[in-house]
Amino acid sequence: MTSRGPLGRPVNVAVLGATGSIGQQTLDVIDRNPARLRLFGLTEGRRSAKRTAEYLIQGQAGEADFDTRVEAMVTDPRCDLVVVAIPGARALAPTLHALKAGKEVALATKEVLVMAGALVMKAAGQRGIRPVDSEHSAIWQCLWGESRDSVRRLILTASGGPFWAHPDLDLDQVTLEEALNHPRWSMGPKVTIDSATLMNKGLEVIEAHHLFDVALERISVVIHPQSVVHSMVEFVDGSLKAQLGRPDMRLPISVALGYPDRLADAVPPTVVEELDALDFHSLDEERFPSVGLAREAALKGGGRPAVLNAANEEAVNAFLLGAIPFSGIVQAVERALHAFPGTGDSLEEILEADRWAREYVKVKSGRLKT
Numbered sequence: 259m260t261s262r263g264p265l266g267r268p269v270n271v272a273v274l275g276a277t278g279s280i281g282q283q284t285l286d287v288i289d290r291n292p293a294r295l296r297l298f299g300l301t302e303g304r305r306s307a308k309r310t311a312e313y314l315i316q317g318q319a320g321e322a323d324f325d326t327r328v329e330a331m332v333t334d335p336r337c338d339l340v341v342v343a344i345p346g347a348r349a350l351a352p353t354l355h356a357l358k359a360g361k362e363v364a365l366a367t368k369e370v371l372v373m374a375g376a377l378v379m380k381a382a383g384q385r386g387i388r389p390v391d392s393e394h395s396a397i398w399q400c401l402w403g404e405s406r407d408s409v410r411r412l413i414l415t416a417s418g419g420p421f422w423a424h425p426d427l428d429l430d431q432v433t434l435e436e437a438l439n440h441p442r443w444s445m446g447p448k449v450t451i452d453s454a455t456l457m458n459k460g461l462e463v464i465e466a467h468h469l470f471d472v473a474l475e476r477i478s479v480v481i482h483p484q485s486v487v488h489s490m491v492e493f494v495d496g497s498l499k500a501q502l503g504r505p506d507m508r509l510p511i512s513v514a515l516g517y518p519d520r521l522a523d524a525v526p527p528t529v530v531e532e533l534d535a536l537d538f539h540s541l542d543e544e545r546f547p548s549v550g551l552a553r554e555a556a557l558k559g560g561g562r563p564a565v566l567n568a569a570n571e572e573a574v575n576a577f578l579l580g581a582i583p584f585s586g587i588v589q590a591v592e593r594a595l596h597a598f599p600g601t602g603d604s605l606e607e608i609l610e611a612d613r614w615a616r617e618y619v620k621v622k623s624g625r626l627k628t
């Protein structure tokens with residue numbers, strides 16, 4: 259039986275986005291570890307999580323009542339850990355509230371670190387943030403017990419999404435159904451489209467830069483179609499550490515919720531004797547320019563990472579609604595980045611950059627009239 263953990267009682271967990279892909283898997287991890295974890299509260303959007311807890315908050319981020327109740331939940335003295343799994347920029351405010359109240363945060367929503375990484379990591383302080391993204395969980399695990407001075411390079415693996423293995427495919431012509439058909443992972447629509455454009459990997463490079471305080475030029479991306487190696491760290495002595503496992507998000511969720519212990523039987527073991535060949539390929543940055551765009555935005559800084567993130571969110575929405583073609587997503591992000599006039603990186607300037615980029619993409623995609 260799993261021990262009661264460091265608090266000597268179950269950890270009170272609040273789940274933001276409990277009806278989603280990460281949220282549902284988080285509830286599963288909590289249910290399977292009752293001695294260790296307790297569902298304290300949750301948010302649900304249009305669907306119902308069909309659960310009972312001290313806080314059951316239904317609605318949309320941005321609605322005053324929803325936002326006030328979420329703040330009350332994540333700052334409640336009885337709440338120990340907040341799982342952030344509402345996609346996009348709307349997860350920034352509750353993440354900052356939780357961190358400023360001294361809570362542990364398990365973060366699935368990478369967009370929060372992309373748009374405001376420096377502010378968020380400052381609010382986290384020495385405690386840091388527990389990553390839920392499988393790649394960042396892998397790197398986090400590889401770094402346990404290691405000195406940061408020993409790190410030469412972080413290597414993020416990417417499945418490549420549904421189109422990487424088809425170099426002759428015209429990305430102007432691919433359908434929504436094809437883009438949503440991820441070869442390895444079953445996820446929500448936004449992150450699935452981000453995987454197909456490889457913008458997901460661009461966002462992850464920025465996320466890793468902030469989470470682990472490693473310079474952007476020391477973060478690489480390799481295509482690994484089998485999604486068995488979740489990511490790697492190269493050290494100064496030439497060692498390479500990797501974390502392997504099934505493509506099942508309940509593993510990184512369990513690592514984040516159970517830290518510093520491991521929760522038994524989170525997923526079935528990976529049987530090495532049964533593994534097929536593991537392939538690694540360089541990223542074709544010409545065909546998939548998203549990673550380069552993300553690096554450029556993060557290097558130039560200011561509000562640009564927020565523009566990258568918001569322009570991408572709006573462009574993905576436009577694609578999901580049939581307003582632009584698949585190839586139009588990355589083009590819209592690139593145009594927004596090049597047109598963006600701002601410079602600063604205070605919270606107000608970041609929020610303004612976010613607002614500016616959304617309007618820019620909506621107008622350009624014909625979804626908003628000037």
Ligand SMILES: NC(=O)c1ccc[n+]([C@@H]2O[C@H](COP(=O)([O-])OP(=O)(O)OC[C@H]3O[C@@H](n4cnc5c(N)ncnc54)[C@H](OP(=O)(O)O)[C@@H]3O)[C@@H](O)[C@H]2O)c1
Nearest residue numbers: 275277278279280303304305318319344345366367445446
């Ligand atoms: N899924 C994965 O495997 C995976 C892996 C790595 C990282 N992530 C990241 O984790 C985050 C969540 O992804 P997901 O795949 O779990 O998304 P998802 O399946 O679309 O679920 C999103 C959750 O957030 C809620 N939500 C959406 N919009 C909201 C709004 N405006 N206000 C309040 N709640 C809202 C949804 O509620 P309703 O559905 O009830 O409306 C749902 O509970 C994303 O940032 C993604 O990049 C996901």
